[in-house]
Amino acid sequence: MTSMATSADLDVSRALRAAGLEVRDDAGTKAMYATDASLYRIPPLAVVRPRHVDEVARTLEITRSLGVPLTSRGGGTSIAGNAIGRGVVIDFSRHLNRVLEVDPATRTARVEPGTVHAVLQKAVLPHGIRFGPDPSSHPRCTIGGMIGNNACGNRALGYGRTSDNVVAMTHLLASGETLQTGYDGTGAAYAHGPDQLLEDLRKAAGTHLKAARTEFDLFGRQLSGYAVQHLLPERFDLGQALIGSEGTLGVITEATVRLVTDPAHRVVVAIGFSTIVAAGEAAPTVVTFSPTACEGMDERLVGVLRARRGDAAIPPMPKGGAWLLVEIAGDDRDEVLERATALARAGLGLESEVIQDPAVQARLWRIREDGAGLAGRAPSGKPAWPGLEDAAVPPEKLGAYLARFDDLVAEHGMTSAPYGHFGDGCMHVRLDYPLDRPDGLVVLREFLTAAAGLVAEFGGSISGEHGDGRARGELLSLMYSPEAINLFKAVKQAFDPGNLLNPGVLVDPDPFDADVRAAGVSYRKDLAFFYEHDNGDLSQALHRCTGVGKCRADNSASGGVMCPSYLATREEKDSTRGRARVLQDVVRGDLHWRDPAVADSLDLCLSCKGCASDCPTGIDMATYKSEALHQKYSGRVRPRSHYTLGWLPRWARLAGRVPRLANLGMTLPGLKKIALFGAGVDSRRSVPEFARTPFRRWWSRQDTQTGGTPLMLFVDSFSDAFSPAVAEATVKVLREAGYEPRLPSAGTCCGLTWITTGQLDAARKILGATVTELAAAAREGIPIVGIEPSCTAVLRSDAVELLGTDDARLVAASTRTLAELLSTTEGWNPPDLTGTTIVVQPHCHHHAVLGWNADKVLLGRTGATVTTLAGCCGLAGNFGVERGHYEVSVAVAGQNLMPALAAQPDAVVLADGFSCRTQVADLAERPSVHLAELLAQER
DSSP, X not given: OOOOOOHXXXXXXXXXXXXXXXXXOSHHHHHHTSOOSXXXXXXXXXXXXXXXXXXXXXXXXXXXXXXXXXXEESSSOOSSSTTOOXXXXXXXXXXXXXXEEEEXXXXXXXXXXXXXXXXXXXXXXXXXXXXXXXXXXXXTOBHHHHHHHTOOBTTHHHHOOGGGGEEEEEEEOTXXXXXXXXXXXXXXXXXXXXXXXXXXXXXXXXXXXXXXXXXXXXXXXXXXXXXXXXXXXXXXXXXXXXXTSTTSSOEEEEXXXXXXXXXXXXXXXXXXXXXXXXXXXXXXXXXXTOOSEEEEEEHHHHHHHHHHHOGGGSOOOOSSSXXXXXXXXXXXXXXXXXXXXXHHTSOOSSEEEEEOOHHHHHHHHHHHHTHHHHTTBOTTSSBOBOSSTTXXXXXXXXXXXXXXXXXXXXXXXXXXXXXXXXXXXXXXXXBOOOTTSTTHHHHHHXXXXXXXXXXXXTTOBSOSSSOOHHHHGGGGGXXXXXXXXXXXXXXXXXXXXXXXXXXXSSSSOOOXXXXXXXXXXXXXXXXSSOOGGGTTOHHXXXXXXXXXXXXXXXXXXXXXXXXXXXXXXXOGGGSHHHHHHHXXXXXXXXXXXXXXXXXXXXXXXXXXXXXXXXXXXXXXXXXXXXXXXXXXXXXXXOOHHHHHTXXXXXXXXXXXXXXXXXXXXXXXXXXXXXXXXHHTBOTTSOOOOOOSSXXXXXXXXXXXXXXXXXXXXXXXXXXXXXXXXXXXXXXXXXXXXXXXXXXXXXTOOXXXXXXXXXXXXXXXXXXXXXXXXXXXXXXTTOOEEESSHHHXXXXXXXXXXXXXXXXXXXXXXXXXXXXXXXXXXXXXXXXXXXXXXXXXXXXXXXXXXXXXXXXXXXXXXXXXXXXXXXXXXXXXXXXXXXXXXXXXXXXXXTTTHHHHHHHOTTXXXXXXXXXXXXXXXXXXXXXXXXXXXXXXXXX
C-alpha cells in the first residue's frame, strides 16, 4: 500500500511549490521517476519540471538549503542508473527542450539540455548538417543526457563521441555559481567560473599526475570514471573534463554543439561469420576501410526478434551465425562503392553483401537500434537485465574478450545476446540474472565482479559509453589504481563538497546490488490472463519494460503506432514506460489496483496494442490495462460506459430487432443528449446508425452456394449491426476467389468490448463459447477469416492469453485476415486499380497483432498509388467516444491521419477498422471503405 509522506517529502515539496515551481510528488510520479532504463529503483521525494533556467537555479538553491540531493534527468534512458535519485529529480525534457539557435555558417547549434536528439536533427537537417553522434536511443534521448554520459552511438567511427562534438556549455554548480566552458577564437579552451574551483582542480591533478597521465586515454572507448586527463596542466580543458560526469559535478543548463555535413552516399556491407568471436576478430581489419560504422551482432539477438515477430521481420542476410554491419559513406559515389566492394571481397567472413537500397539498410539498422530492447529477453526466454552493459576493450582484443566473456556467462548458468560497436571494441549485453531466486543478488554480485575483472584483464573500460552510474561505480576500483580513485574523489570534492549532486554515483558509490527493482518480485495471484510468455508471472511481464523509452519517440517514420497518447500529451504518465512503472509498483505492493495513480496512468491508454509490436521488449499495455480494470472493479460497480460500450454487442443485437426505433431514439435532440450522458459518451461524438437490415438477416435470405472451398467467416458485431455492406462485400470477394463462406451460430462474439473494459470473467465465458464452435471447424481444416481487425486479433492472440486452451491455440493458428487468405489463393487476382490514389489507415490491432504486410503486398498488386499511414486513428474502440477522452482522441488523429486526408482530398480512404472509419467520418466528414469493398468493385 502507499506509504505516508515523510516530513522531508513535505518540506521539500512545500518549499518548491512556494517558489512557484512545477512540482510533482504524487505516488504515480514517484513510481515513474523511480527508475530509468537500469536495474535500479529509487523513488524521489519530488520531481521538478523547470520552465526556464531561473527555475533550475531556484530548485538548486532550495535543495541546497534543505540538504536534499538533486539528480538531473533528460529522457530517462540511462542504463547505468544515473538518472534516478533519492532527493529531487529535475526533468529537463518537459519544458527546457528547445533548439535556441542554429548557425549554418559556423555549423553549430545552441540547445537546452532537454532537447531530444531527433528534434535537433530535424531543426538542422534543412541546412544540410546534423549532430554527429547517434546513439540507438536518438529518437528520445536528450542532448543533456548525451553530454552527461558522453554518448557515442553507431557512427562514432565517423563522427566521434559527444565530447568530440561539444563547443561550449553552461553549468550551475552546487554552490549556485555559474560555470561556462568552451573555446575562444584561437581554439584555446576557457573556463569562466569560481577561481577557487579552478585552483582546486589544478591542485588535484598535480597531486595525482602519474594516474592522470598513465591510466587514461589508452583507447577511444575508455569512458569509465571522470575524464581527468583533461585536467593535466599541459591540456587543461574543463569542458571536456565535465563531459561524462553524469550530473555529479554540475547541472547543465545550455550547450553549443558542433554539427557536421551528411555524406551524400551511404552503403552497408553486411558480412556473415561463423561466430561472434570471428566477427570481433575481424573488426580491426574492417576499420582500415574507414567506415562510419561497424556494428556486430549474432544469431542470438536475431533469434529473439524472429521469435517475437516471425521470419518476415528479418531481412535477407549473408550466411553465418554472426554479422558485422559496416557503413561506408562519402560524397563520391564511385569511391564509396569501390571501398565497399573492396571490403566485401576482402574475404573476412563466410559471405558478404553490398547493400545499396536505403529501405533494406534501414531494416538492418532497426534490428541493431532495437538491440537494447530485444536483448531484454534472453535466449533462454527469461528477462534479461543490464549491468555490465557496455564494456569496451581495445578493438584488437575484442575477439578474445568475447570468447572469454561467453565462457564466463556459461559458468554462471546464464545466457546473453551480445551486440555492439565492434569497430570501437564496445560490446552491449544483457543477462538473465536469476533475480527471481533467493540467491539472485548473490549471483549478480559474483558475476559482475568477475566480469569487471575480465574487462580490466584485457585493458578495457567497464563503461564504453553509457556511464558508470549505480551499476559500475563500485567496480571502478578493479579498473583503476587507488591513486586514480582518490583523484576522482578530489574532483568531486572541488565541485560538490556537500555531495548534493547525484550522490551514490561514481564517487562513494552505492553498492551495485542495492535497490535492484526486480529482485524477488513475483505476482501470480488471481490473474485473469495466463501470461504464458512470462511463466504466468505478471511482474515478469511488466518488468519486460527495460525503460529504453521508445514509447516516448515518434515511431511513425518506421510505420509504428506506439505510443499515441504520449505523443498527444508529452506526459511521462501517458507513455507505455510510465504506465509500466506504475503497475510495477502495484505488483511490488507499493500501490493498490484501486490507487488513483493507477487510474490516472491508464486513463489515456487507447488499448491500441501498438506497444505489443513496436516496443522492442514486447510490452502489451492493452492487456495489462484490461487486467488492471478487472482487478479494480471485480465485484464492484463499474463506470457507466462499461455497461453501455462494454456491452455493445448485446445492445446491438437487441437494436437489430427494431433498428428504426433505435435510430430514432438517437436522433431526437433531447433524448440523444440524455442517452449519451447516460452511456458515458462525449456529446460531441456522432452515433453510428444501426443497419436497417443487419448482415445476418441479409445472409438468411441468400441462397446457399455450393462447390466452393468451405471457409468460416467470423462476422463480428460491428460488421453485423453497423456495417453489413462490408460483410456483404467480403462474401462477394470470397466467392469470386472460389470459397464458400459459412457463418458461426448467431450470438457468437469475440468479447472484445468486454476485454477492453476489463470485464474478463464475462469475456472468458463469451469468448470460450465462440472458440469452442470455431475450433470444430478448424479441426476439419476449414480456415477462419475475420472482417473486423480488432475482433480477428482477439481470435489470434487474446483468446490464447485469456483461455489458455488447446482449442484457443488451434483457432489462433487457423485464423486469417482477408489479405492473408487471398495472398495464398491460387488463381485469384485483385482488380486493376491503376490510376486510383488510396490513403490507408491500418487498424492498430492489425498492425500490432496480425501484421499488415499481406495487405501491403496485395494493394501493390492492384497498381494503385498507395499512401500507408503510421500511428493510430485516435478513436480506438470505446476510448475515443468516452467522456474525458475527446480532446486526446482528436489530437491523436491530428498526428498522421488528419494531415494525410487534408493533403489528398480526392483519394480513396481505406480503413478496415470500424473505429477508424467512424473517426474519418466524424472528423473529416469523408467516406471510407474496407478492403473487401475496394476489391469487390466491378472489374
